[in-house]
Amino acid sequence: MDNQFSPLEKSILTAKGLTAAQLDALNAVGVASRQDLQTVGDAGTLMELVKEIDAATAAKVMEWVTGRATPAPAAQAPSSSVIIDSADIVHCCYCSARQPKDYKSGDLCVACGKQAEPVLTCFWCSASGPGKFCRSCGAEFVPMAELDLGVLLRQEGLPKDEIPKRLRTMSAEEKDLMWGRVRKLRR
Ligand SMILES: [Zn+2]
Numbered sequence: 001m002d003n004q005f006s007p008l009e010k011s012i013l014t015a016k017g018l019t020a021a022q023l024d025a026l027n028a029v030g031v032a033s034r035q036d037l038q039t040v041g042d043a044g045t046l047m048e049l050v051k052e053i054d055a056a057t058a059a060k061v062m063e064w065v066t067g068r069a070t071p072a073p074a075a076q077a078p079s080s081s082v083i084i085d086s087a088d089i090v091h092c093c094y095c096s097a098r099q100p101k102d103y104k105s106g107d108l109c110v111a112c113g114k115q116a117e118p119v120l121t122c123f124w125c126s127a128s129g130p131g132k133f134c135r136s137c138g139a140e141f142v143p144m145a146e147l148d149l150g151v152l153l154r155q156e157g158l159p160k161d162e163i164p165k166r167l168r169t170m171s172a173e174e175k176d177l178m179w180g181r182v183r184k185l186r187r
């Protein structure tokens, strides 16, 4: 008995524009339930089965049955909150598995068991560890590739908390100049 349009479904189909005669015609070709309509699959086929149904009604009926209608605008709405909490999400640097919400720096990856974050070296005290800040001296880590620049700025007397900020705001040209100085010091 499930295999028939319920009174509600009939009301919905009528609201979409189907007439009682068209519903009977659908029944006659074997479309007697929402499931049957899903088998029909698209508006074109529906119109082939019952020629009296017009295109707009057929489209509305099939949108309702398949649930795939109006795609873009509705789906975009909640994205701003998604961006906010994804900023804190840590992905394992070995297997890219997403770490749980209560993840803390230094935790091992839930998927592969390795240290989920890269271990960085401190430009200030040379200690190394995971996370964003040095556990020995509290300095903010700079990217591995810029460690030598951080060390150079320290040698030039910049305060500990200024160095990561300075590296973030520095232009590519300034960095190139500094790499030149780093290379000279290495000789
Ligand atoms: Zn992993």
Ligand SMILES: [Zn+2]
Binding pocket: 122, 123, 124, 125, 126, 127, 134, 135, 136, 137, 138, 139
């Ligand atoms: Zn340190």
